[in-house]
Amino acid sequence: MHLLELGGRDDAFAAYEATSAATGVRRIAPGLAVANAVVPERARGLAYTHRASELVGRTDADLEAARTLLEAAPIDREGSVAVRAADVRGSTGISTSEAERTLGGVLVDRGFSVDLEEPDHVLRVAFSEGVLDVGADEEVTDGRGDLLEPAEGAGGESAGERVSVCALGWLEAESVRDFGTRAPTDKPFFQPGSMDPMLARAVANLACARPGRTLLDPMCGTGGVLVEAGLVGADVVGTDAQEKMALGARENLAHYLERDDPSPTGVPRGSWAVGRGDATRLPLKDGAVDGVVFDAPYGRQSKIETHRLEDLVAGALAETRRVADRAVVVADRSWAAPAMEAGWELEATFERRVHRSLTRYVLVLE
Template sequence: MYVLELGGQDDEFAACEAASAASGVELVAPGLARAATITERVSSLAYTHRASELVGTTDADVASARTLLSAAPIEREGTVAVRARAVRETADVSTQQAERELGQVLVDRGFAVDLDDPDHELRATFSGDLCALGWLETESVRDYGTRKPTDRPFFQPGSMDPLLARALVNIAGARAGTTLLDPMCGTGGVLIEAALVGARPLGADAQEKMVRGAAENLDHYAPDAAAATVRGDATHLPFPDDAIDGVVFDAPYGRQSKIANLDLDDLVAGALAEARRVASRAVVVGDRSWANEATDAGWNVENQFERRVHRSLTRYVVVLSR
């Protein structure tokens, strides 16, 4: 059993992404989830910071955590360090006291403490009325989170930030050996993250400048990816049935389609139908929910999320399967 430390403010969305790299994911407290198993893909998640082998859970106070650790079997050797964290200020606890007292328990059990480069790190995470103790197993590598769309060689306003794009491709099933398509690829933010988690990214866009720009951005961030971008109509994709593993697209926001003779509703409906023809899984983002249109196109709606970006923009995320 494992405990996952989630990031962001939307735990349901973070847990949905975590399920792409772990099994049996279940929220247990603000910012915390439990998982039955994990895979190496945890290290590529956007909204899971860490996964630890669960020692146990108890009340959110230092005395209870100390009692739990004192009674727990520990089949480890080498040096240790204790890191304590209070999630979003939901627990009234001194993390310094927790580190000190839990560290003393480990010293009393024969371990040497090494705060700089320990062989094992015990994490004590306090959230609400729960404390989870776990031995750190893996951390997500989130250096891309500081990248900004404006850092790309080719930039256009409205580009999706890397953290959200990474989460979407993970939810859509991107991983080594899979192919992920964005049929409205814009500047290629989704394609970049798909490439960086090991998937083959394919992009299409109605505008030639976007096709060229996405290719330029892909070459900059993932030069070794077997990527391809083409000018194309999202409602008539140049791919055979079931040729794609997952589809992600960010529908146009409150504006007319760039494809002649198609209004926005017809564009998205057609894109949803085509996505279902070529893939068995999709994630659609927009400034409104496209769940009804997805259902009309034959998709099953697995999940829906609302993510507030700023006062005038809320992104709606719909997760689809067939």
């Protein structure tokens, strides 16, 4: 069993993204989830999961209970250790420095040496309290599309109840937090309406971006999604109706994906190709790609070439259905009805509030 420390404010979305790197993901407390198995190299590329650890055990959010748990836990490791504690979202008020001292003391008593700079093993300790708001109708599925049960809290609480959790785990993988270096305004080519790199990474992951897979963004704009998909190893293909965008996306992709330095996520960067094209008439064979992501124009922000917005989205949904079995659509409204008319099944939907006048809808289609 593994512990996932989630980031951001939307745990349902974070846990869902984590299913691209883990199986059997269940939320156990605000900001925390557990999983049956984790692929560490994929976890390093997650946007909304900060860490994955091999779960030692979990108890209530109480330092004495955590101490007892660690004293009794089997540990088949050798070498130096460091304990790093977190009070998730400040929800418990527990002193993390006291937790680190106390639990470090337990490990010293068990024969380990402490090395805070370069430990052989890091013990993560996460305290979290609050309402576990896994909706009864929330459908979280794993990478194979199997429906996951709503999570149970430490004491077996059902959805919507208050939970109090302390989870202990040996750190296995940390996601690479370099998204700030790819802010849309810092890219070689910038246009208003570009997607934030964290959301771009998450939707790329949801569309199965990984080495050996090919991902298409048929309305690629500045190439924000393609850059993030390429950085986790997917081969990427983009089209945009505007010549200016296709040229700009090429500039961005060359800048981020054609480099000699090692890739930050540890997997080689994917190849890329971008051309000018109409998303409703893609120059691709049936089933040519593994996944599609598109960020539909918001009407007021993006120039819509030749189509009414409804026709553009309906046409793009039909074309993406022809070329792929999986798609993620991001938009300022839910396009669920036209997606189903185009033959897609709705695997999940999320609403992410960006600011007062913009909510982004994320539809995951199979």
